[in-house]
Amino acid sequence: MHINGDRLWHSLMELASIGATPKGGNARLALTALDGQGRDLVVGWMCEAGLSVTIDKIGNIFGRRAGRNDDLPPVMTGSHIDTQPTGGKFDGCYGVLAGLEVMRTLAEQGVVTEAPLELAIWTNEEGSRFVPVMMGSGVFAGVFPLQTALDARDSEGKRVADELAAIGYAGSAPVGRRLGAYFEAHIEQGPVLEAEDKVIGVVTGSLGVRWYDVTVTGMEAHAGPTPMPLRRDALYAATHLMQEVVKIAEAFAPHGRGTVGVVNVHPSSRNVIPGAVRFTVDLRHEDAEKLGQMDARFREACAMLAAGDTTGTAVEVEVREVQSFKPTPFATDLVQRVRGEAAARGYTHRDIVTGAGHDAVYVAGVAPTAMIFVPCKDGISHNEIEDARPEHLEAGANVLLGAMLAQAGPGTAAD
């Protein structure tokens, strides 16, 4: 059985026409009127595909296709349709519309599965307008309370609860329940599949993340009259830690990641030796123990720098861990279903971990979960030039179809 790749593509393009940007991207921020229009469009398609639609109290949308044994916990797929302010056409929307295409295909073919199937649209995955990010799946998985999410406000002071009501998606269903399995298809948002010319990424789990704010303090002084040996240059000191972040990640290849994304120099004057430098550090690994080792090595580098062992000059180094996410391995049997389905359909594939956050990462805390990645052009996402090839999107949806069918129990033609 195959999904209809053309229909998938056209649905993606039609959804992308709501909040289209001049550069070919999408701006459909969570719970705006445009998000409401997007939801209405997809909910209409859900109904046309024979799904019964429910909205829960945080605005998550579920379209259900009954199973032969409808008391079984559902096999769910889904993603999100809200975007970044200068987002692309595929991030999130692909997962929702690939799931829709599965439902459409089963309806066309008259196939009924043993367990019920559901298609989810999670509220506010991007977090661009409201935090917490991954809001709908986070409440569903019990990561934070419903009320926290409903009370969140945007920069203009508008509340999630009010904005949900304004677009007609303040539902009444309780948030969270038992799932049999959860699959999510998504563009990779990275360069690996394209670089290796693979069609399907079999996602084995998500990287753990540790975020730090680091402040290195030396002594600010005039760049002219201060000889090199008398300096305590906070930036020169800090560059050694910035390089160490990369070296640590490289030492924990292939799944280590190390990034310094923000640097603030004080006082930031061309002819003043920096007195203080604040920068962010982002360390990632798929293995919790190795991530702990990366953390230890980084803290050791900070201590050596502070003591003057690295540069010969002591400075103050303050390390504050501001947030962390544990590595989340996906369910082995579901991952194997994705891998097997890709192989059976003759798609080139490789195992991969997701470094980005997804609704699936939260859902994995309460249900067996797996993800399917397809390549995106140049690995670029969260950008209006985000792009993906129709044949790759079609392949990913076919793998999703096969994996859901296998998981939900052999499909039979309805009487």
Place this chain on the structure above:
Amino acid sequence: MHINGDRLWHSLMELASIGATPKGGNARLALTALDGQGRDLVVGWMCEAGLSVTIDKIGNIFGRRAGRNDDLPPVMTGSHIDTQPTGGKFDGCYGVLAGLEVMRTLAEQGVVTEAPLELAIWTNEEGSRFVPVMMGSGVFAGVFPLQTALDARDSEGKRVADELAAIGYAGSAPVGRRLGAYFEAHIEQGPVLEAEDKVIGVVTGSLGVRWYDVTVTGMEAHAGPTPMPLRRDALYAATHLMQEVVKIAEAFAPHGRGTVGVVNVHPSSRNVIPGAVRFTVDLRHEDAEKLGQMDARFREACAMLAAGDTTGTAVEVEVREVQSFKPTPFATDLVQRVRGEAAARGYTHRDIVTGAGHDAVYVAGVAPTAMIFVPCKDGISHNEIEDARPEHLEAGANVLLGAMLAQAGPGTAAD
């Protein structure tokens, strides 16, 4: 002959009471009403010391003590009394009031020199309100035209010419003329004299300066999904150049200086690999040829980084030289007068170069020039906590007195 250290200190404190800041510093920006009050105070003191006062068209003030041969070009001293917004009590004011103390002492003792003596207060040395910086001495030395300076505007659009008139210092004397010699006393604004426990810095010249804006461009990408080998991290690349700036300066010890003072990272997000980094570079040396070698080594490092020879990953590196000042050696015979006077009076001393800009650096382009440094606490200047010890200030003024007397021709008691 000795100046009066107490009188010098009390004059410094009285001037500092005009525009005093809560933290013990001074805010007397160029051509403000407070600058006018400060000028009026010092001009009054000049008149009391028997000097005849002239104002030139850029507002420079000259107090003249006639010589026996009054046709000889004058031996001048001076500095500035405008301050930074959060400036100290000694930067500039010390040079002016040390010169005043010389004049007061000669008047008390009834000494007349062969050549005339003059005390200058240069307009707008700091450049905090109006650029160009070192405005009065710059016009005097022909570095830029009078009209450019008169037309300069502050951030509120107020013009130098109008503000000079408003405080009563739009003079009529032509700007610039022949000088026999120029001496300037100043706090060091650096840590060298204090670190070596010396009282007098014999300034042999000023460091040359080359300023650059450097942009390193890689590829911005998501910190999670992008494996280390596929990254083109502009910040990681840039840190190698930032370190090289310091290493180059160290390789050209003791007079090499290398500083990165400003860093801007794009897009500056915690979980995005930087796609571009712009930073400033400040290279200094007292020897023009060596400064050229430093420039060449820096550009070579940029080329190697761009080619991928430094990190294994090619990036774009753009280097733009935005401004430069040539090294300015001071007049050997005047420098020797300062050195000899310090030795004769038994003050510990050492040769030193100035890394900061001073009016003397411009005047050196049109007249034999030397400077006298005294220590400042912790090398800190351009700061309200700037501080200096009365005995050091007294010593510097005594050296100034001796050097001016020797230069202007043996003093004799007036008839």
